[in-house]
Structure formats: C-alpha cells, structure tokens
Amino acid sequence: MICFPNAKINLGLNVTEKRRDGYHNIETIFYPIPVKDALEIVPAREFSFSQTGIAIDGPAEKNLVMKAVNLMKEHFDIxxxxIHLLKAIPFGAGLGGGSADAAFMLKLLNDFCSLGQNEKELEALAASIGADCPFFIRNKPVFASGTGNIFTPVNVSLTGYMLCLVKPDIAVSTPEAYSLVKPAFPETGVKEIISRPVSEWRELLVNDFEESVFARHPRIEQIKTTMYKTGAAYAAMSGSGSSVFGLFEKPVSLKENFPDCYVWEGNLP
Structure with missing residues (x-):
C-alpha cells in the first residue's frame, strides 16, 4: 500500500507571546500544497525501513516515520x-515534510491494518509526535494557534493560483529564529487578512521570522524580492524558512532565476 504525504505552507505567521514553558504561542494559517513524498508499506518477515530521494541525516530509528510506526506498535498489533520512504519534500524548509510523513504513516497503518481509528483519535496519536503532525490527518486549511497545535477550520482557497516554491541551500535554526523574534499580538490577525483578496496580502500578511532571518541570510530575502519582480501576487517565507513561496495569477517559470536552488512549480488544486 502506498500514499503520498504532502507539504504545507504558512500563510502569515505571528509569534504572539513567549510561554512559561519556554515555547512560543503563534498564529498562522497552515495550507496544504501538492509537493509530495511517497511512502510505501508491504508485508514482510520483519520490520525494515529504507529511504531514497533527498538524503536525510541521522539513523533510521530517529526518522519520524519510524516514530509513528513504533507509536502504533505500542497501542496495536502491527x-x-x-517500509520505504521516497523523500522529495525538502527538509529544514518550513514545509512540515517530516510531520507529514509521520501523520500519513499513522493513516496508512490505520487503513492497512483495519484499526478503525477515526480522525480525532489519529490526531491525538499524531500530537505526541509533533505539534503540527495532527494537521496532516485532515489535511485541510486551518488557523493554527497555541504552539501551532490548536486548529480551527478556516475558509480560504488558493485554487487556480500557480505556486512557485524555492528552497536555497541554507539551513535556518528554528530555536535561533524564535530567540530573535520579539513576540507581539498583531493589530490585524491572520484570519481577518486572509479573508481579503490575495492582491491585498502583500502589505498586510507578514511572517514575523522574516526580519531576523533575512538579516542573517540575504539570499532568502533576494528570492522573495525576485518573486515580486516577476509578478507574484503574494510571496513569503514559509515557517522559519528557508523556503520561500510565491503565488502567481498567471503561469511563470522561475527555474532559470534560481539555478542553485530546489524549485517546484505547479498549479494549486
């Protein structure tokens, strides 16, 4: 049995306050995009895990796919x-690829083993793996608050827009990115802004990480600037980076602009 875990982008991201536990509360929109890995399971005599595509550092047992498998083994007879993972979603990009792989593994095992878990029960399991893992269970646009773990359905559609996603060969430390942000509640929340036309987002919808990340990595800011120069209706960094996405009303091809980067281009369903 095979499935295709997809990535997400952040539409706006406000770091609103630092919590007593050291984490931060945020407000953002998680939006699924059709940039996908492939995850396959077949019956075997013993458990095994292999991975191809984009190389992932670290031992197999640390991979979120295996964390999901081991979690299910604690609760069910698996x-x-x-298990094979074909990695195509860039990691360290603010796209949630690892979380998607883990969540889709939970759903895959639920179907393959006829476990009968509903979406709410799968979300509870996913929450123990990572804050944004539960999002990929239902895999629909949501307003995310708390640490990015509290989801509220939101009515937003980017159907018909072309997405250009660019990830440079730059690593951004998420803990460092949080340490450089000054938490504050925005004057206008992301839910209100995304209800407006996309053409108005440029001046209103912000990612609080951009200021400090751009200061340390001008290349990332340059990518965003290039997208606007080539006609993007809206462009922003996703999460704490390092990927940048642009939404275009007309077809474009930017691959020649970013020969040293990962580039994905396609229409949003």
Missing part, C-alpha cells in the same frame, strides 16, 4: 512491514 504485523512486520517493509
């Missing part, structure tokens, strides 16, 4: 499986 038969031995040969």
């Amino acid at each position: 038969p031995p499986l040969d």
Whole structure:
C-alpha cells in the first residue's frame, strides 16, 4: 500500500507571546500544497525501513516515520512491514515534510491494518509526535494557534493560483529564529487578512521570522524580492524558512532565476 504525504505552507505567521514553558504561542494559517513524498508499506518477515530521494541525516530509528510506526506498535498489533520512504519534500524548509510523513504513516497503518481509528483519535496519536503532525490527518486549511497545535477550520482557497516554491541551500535554526523574534499580538490577525483578496496580502500578511532571518541570510530575502519582480501576487517565507513561496495569477517559470536552488512549480488544486 502506498500514499503520498504532502507539504504545507504558512500563510502569515505571528509569534504572539513567549510561554512559561519556554515555547512560543503563534498564529498562522497552515495550507496544504501538492509537493509530495511517497511512502510505501508491504508485508514482510520483519520490520525494515529504507529511504531514497533527498538524503536525510541521522539513523533510521530517529526518522519520524519510524516514530509513528513504533507509536502504533505500542497501542496495536502491527504485523512486520517493509517500509520505504521516497523523500522529495525538502527538509529544514518550513514545509512540515517530516510531520507529514509521520501523520500519513499513522493513516496508512490505520487503513492497512483495519484499526478503525477515526480522525480525532489519529490526531491525538499524531500530537505526541509533533505539534503540527495532527494537521496532516485532515489535511485541510486551518488557523493554527497555541504552539501551532490548536486548529480551527478556516475558509480560504488558493485554487487556480500557480505556486512557485524555492528552497536555497541554507539551513535556518528554528530555536535561533524564535530567540530573535520579539513576540507581539498583531493589530490585524491572520484570519481577518486572509479573508481579503490575495492582491491585498502583500502589505498586510507578514511572517514575523522574516526580519531576523533575512538579516542573517540575504539570499532568502533576494528570492522573495525576485518573486515580486516577476509578478507574484503574494510571496513569503514559509515557517522559519528557508523556503520561500510565491503565488502567481498567471503561469511563470522561475527555474532559470534560481539555478542553485530546489524549485517546484505547479498549479494549486
């Protein structure tokens, strides 16, 4: 059985306050995009995990896919499986690829083993893996608050827009990015802004990480600037970076502009 975990982008991201536990509360919109990995399981005599595509550092047991498998094994009788992950979503990009892989593994095992878990029960399991993992269970646009773990359905559609996603060969430390942000509640919340036409987002919808990340990595800011120069209706960094996305009303091809970067271009469903 095979499935195709997809990435997400952040439409706006406000770091609103620092919590007593050291984490931060945020407000953002998680929006699914059709940039996908492939995840396959087949019956086997013993558990095994292999991975191809974009190389991932670290041992297999640290991979979020195996964390999801081991979590399910704690609660259910899971038969031995040969598990293969074809990695195509860039990691360290603010796209949630690892979280998507883990959440889709939970759903895959639920279907393959006929476990009968509903979406709410799968979300509870996913929450123990990572804050944004539960989002990928329902995989629909949501307003995310708390640490990015409290979801409220939101009515936003980017159908018909072309998405250009660019990730430079730059690593951004998420803890460092948070440490450089001054938390504050915005004058206008992201839910109100995204209800307006996309053409108005440029001046209103912000990612609080951009200021400090751009100061340390001008290349990322340059990518955003290039997208606007080539006609993007809206462009922004996703999460704490390092990927930048642009929404275009007309087809474009920017691959020649970013020969040293990962580039994905396609229409949003």
